[in-house]
Amino acid sequence: MRLLTREALLSFRRAPLLSTLSVTTIGFSLFTLGLFGLVAINLREALRGLEERVEVVAFVLRGTPAETITLATQDIAAFPEVEDVVYVTEEQALARARRELVEFRDAYRDLQVNPLPASIEVRLKAGYRDAATAARVAERLRGFEFVEDVRFGRDWVQKLDHLRNITGIVGLVIGLAFAAVAVVIIGVTIRLTLLQRAREISIMRLVGATNWFIRGPFLLEGALKGLMGGFLSLLLCYGGYLLFRDRSGGTFGGLIFFHPVQMAAIVVFGVLLGLFGSLVSVGRHLRHV
Amino acid sequence: MIRLTHVDKSYPNGALALRDVTFRISRGEFVLLTGHSGAGKSTIMKLLFAEQRPTSGEVRVSGYDVTSLRRDEIPKLRRRLGIVFQDFRLLDDRTAAENIAFALEVTGARRDTINARVARVLAQVGLSAKSRAHPRELSGGEQQRVAIARALVNDPAILVADEPTGTLDERATRGVFQLLRDINAAGTVVVMATHDLDLVRQARYRTIELRDGSVVYDSAEDEPDAVEAGR
Numbered sequence: 001m002r003l004l005t006r007e008a009l010l011s012f013r014r015a016p017l018l019s020t021l022s023v024t025t026i027g028f029s030l031f032t033l034g035l036f037g038l039v040a041i042n043l044r045e046a047l048r049g050l051e052e053r054v055e056v057v058a059f060v061l062r063g064t065p066a067e068t069i070t071l072a073t074q075d076i077a078a079f080p081e082v083e084d085v086v087y088v089t090e091e092q093a094l095a096r097a098r099r100e101l102v103e104f105r106d107a108y109r110d111l112q113v114n115p116l117p118a119s120i121e122v123r124l125k126a127g128y129r130d131a132a133t134a135a136r137v138a139e140r141l142r143g144f145e146f147v148e149d150v151r152f153g154r155d156w157v158q159k160l161d162h163l164r165n166i167t168g169i170v171g172l173v174i175g176l177a178f179a180a181v182a183v184v185i186i187g188v189t190i191r192l193t194l195l196q197r198a199r200e201i202s203i204m205r206l207v208g209a210t211n212w213f214i215r216g217p218f219l220l221e222g223a224l225k226g227l228m229g230g231f232l233s234l235l236l237c238y239g240g241y242l243l244f245r246d247r248s249g250g251t252f253g254g255l256i257f258f259h260p261v262q263m264a265a266i267v268v269f270g271v272l273l274g275l276f277g278s279l280v281s282v283g284r285h286l287r288h289v
Numbered sequence: 290m291i292r293l294t295h296v297d298k299s300y301p302n303g304a305l306a307l308r309d310v311t312f313r314i315s316r317g318e319f320v321l322l323t324g325h326s327g328a329g330k331s332t333i334m335k336l337l338f339a340e341q342r343p344t345s346g347e348v349r350v351s352g353y354d355v356t357s358l359r360r361d362e363i364p365k366l367r368r369r370l371g372i373v374f375q376d377f378r379l380l381d382d383r384t385a386a387e388n389i390a391f392a393l394e395v396t397g398a399r400r401d402t403i404n405a406r407v408a409r410v411l412a413q414v415g416l417s418a419k420s421r422a423h424p425r426e427l428s429g430g431e432q433q434r435v436a437i438a439r440a441l442v443n444d445p446a447i448l449v450a451d452e453p454t455g456t457l458d459e460r461a462t463r464g465v466f467q468l469l470r471d472i473n474a475a476g477t478v479v480v481m482a483t484h485d486l487d488l489v490r491q492a493r494y495r496t497i498e499l500r501d502g503s504v505v506y507d508s509a510e511d512e513p514d515a516v517e518a519g520r
Binding site for chain 2: 014199200202203204205206207208209210211213
């Protein structure tokens, strides 16, 4: 083990420029990946805020007895998709309109008769805030005789669905593309190291070194480069994050950075990329020596 | 210890390097392989340490059948051999002692065993005082001694030396050759390829001469007494 570590570290001393180049390339590949990750988690965070506003509103026919509505509200609250149900009376609707719709305050003040209907507002549980579920719940609400109309903002719920799907797919595709590029780059830098040390490898084989013994230091070297590249990318991401957050003049003040588990995942991913790149490169080289 | 039976070796470009080569080398022997450049000496050497495989025929070395040796068994065979080349093949960025220790490190030997064995073989080749010197600080003869020490450090049953004196001056040649004789006297089989005819004549060891890939002379068969006298 000591020999393995010594051999792996020796290559950093022997070829500092090449090693720095490898670490920097891995760092920048993961940085690009990390930036996309940051955009993705912040977008997800923003979407979560929007999602919480997905609700289904059933407007109640005028004159419906309060007991009927109370019973129905209990029924609706028992739907598996429903988080909570709020009954808004005609008076409450008017008070809310006066409070929230400032432009029409005067119009609402002078009214003789309240034109607003009472409504049942249904909020959906997390995980059910999509267009299909909202439509299903709306359909069931329409089944109540006292319900005049049901609205759930079908369009924007569907758009939200699309946006979420597209973000996921684009993130995955770009992430995979960058991961592939990082593997190729690591493979190339390890291959350069291998060519530089071809003589040493041939001597190792002559004195009876097994292929795994020869691979060991290169794999460790790849993993170390991946580890350093991972940390470098985190530093770069954090720098980029701070810059964007502070220069945006408060617009993006609520941006979040990676969770420690996510940071560990980036570093582990770097190590895996380094290992994989070295493994492929060394395997190919040993087959041809 | 070594047996070649009807060995042919041809390369992918069609060139025939060995043609029906048959000989056997027994325990304790010192054998000189001679012949012009391209006669097939180096090809035989490469067959012995499984760098190449025969096209047909059988090659057996120290109990291993090189013809059908699995890739993962090649290191095991090589650990039972000592291999020495004309160009020394030392690592320039390591000292003499580190170059020798390298051959033991790859076998996973313990550090204290390595230190003791390295000191022993350095003394054996007469270079104890230069253990910390790098190859560039050593003469050609000294570098070859380091390479021989590296070949010896695993206590090999067979020492394979491909033109070990090829680039050395006369004095260094004599020194290296004497070292190989001492090694053989201690019981190790030595197979040495050389085109140095003076060396061949003086040594009176068993000599196998190759020409165009075929054995044209083997003193063990043609003059068995002379070979015995050389021992």
